[in-house]
Amino acid sequence: AQSVSQHNHHVILSEAASLELGCNYSYGGTVNLFWYVQYPGQHLQLLLKYFSGDPLVKGIKGFEAEFIKSKFSFNLRKPSVQWSDTAEYFCAVEITGANNLFFGTGTRLTVIP
Amino acid sequence: NAGVTQTPKFRILKIGQSMTLQCAQDMNHNYMYWYRQDPGMGLKLIYYSVGAGITDKGEVPNGYNVSRSTTEDFPLRLELAAPSQTSVYFCASSYSMGAREQYFGPGTRLTVT
Numbered sequence: 001a002q003s004v005s006q007h008n009h010h011v012i013l014s015e016a017a018s019l020e021l022g023c024n025y026s027y028g029g030t031v032n033l034f035w036y037v038q039y040p041g042q043h044l045q046l047l048l049k050y051f052s053g054d055p056l057v058k059g060i061k062g063f064e065a066e067f068i069k070s071k072f073s074f075n076l077r078k079p080s081v082q083w084s085d086t087a088e089y090f091c092a093v094e095i096t097g098a099n100n101l102f103f104g105t106g107t108r109l110t111v112i113p
Numbered sequence: 114n115a116g117v118t119q120t121p122k123f124r125i126l127k128i129g130q131s132m133t134l135q136c137a138q139d140m141n142h143n144y145m146y147w148y149r150q151d152p153g154m155g156l157k158l159i160y161y162s163v164g165a166g167i168t169d170k171g172e173v174p175n176g177y178n179v180s181r182s183t184t185e186d187f188p189l190r191l192e193l194a195a196p197s198q199t200s201v202y203f204c205a206s207s208y209s210m211g212a213r214e215q216y217f218g219p220g221t222r223l224t225v226t
Contacts, residue, residue, distance in 0.1 A: 004155065006155075009153075036217075042219075043116075043117075043216075043217045043218065043219050043220075044203065044205075044217035045217070046214045046215075049214065090155065090156070092155075092156075099144075099161055099163070099169070100158050100161075100171060100172065101146075101156075101158065101215065102155070103148075103155030103156040103157070104155050105153060105154055105155045106155060
């Protein structure tokens, strides 16, 4: 069965610290990759996505993620976090052509002012 | 645009009761999805629909039914509620099949006691 692993369950950072959230998946074929974010009291929304091409993708609010095919990873990064980045972050993987998104368990990020 | 709306926001059911979770979208999306999120877990797909009159099972369909009589609406029916169905339910929609951004509703928190 496909699986998506997010090893960090809760990350606490001070403002201006750098962020890296890990995401690994277990499928050897072609995949589409996503990071979704859920701010407190809000809907899940797309942060960034990778379909093909440049493995370094940039999303909203200064986030970026790098697809490393050999490591089955799609880690999320931000060089300097802000208090407003406090949210839950979900990695999701889709096998190309399928109708199912497989989500990781989420990482809760708390940024301390 | 209201986007994806869900009602109710919260509900408590007794074991064996039934209910319908409502989901509507006003973006003219063909694809709609129902997910559940259990505590500490990622979202899992219950059912999805690729258009009016067409539905299919996801990862965890047991205990649920869906229908899609219009493009806009995609209700989820729980028959004979069980404690294992205590969860947060998210509805989502997208313009086309997978690999495209899914737009999520705010969720329905359901407790079965």
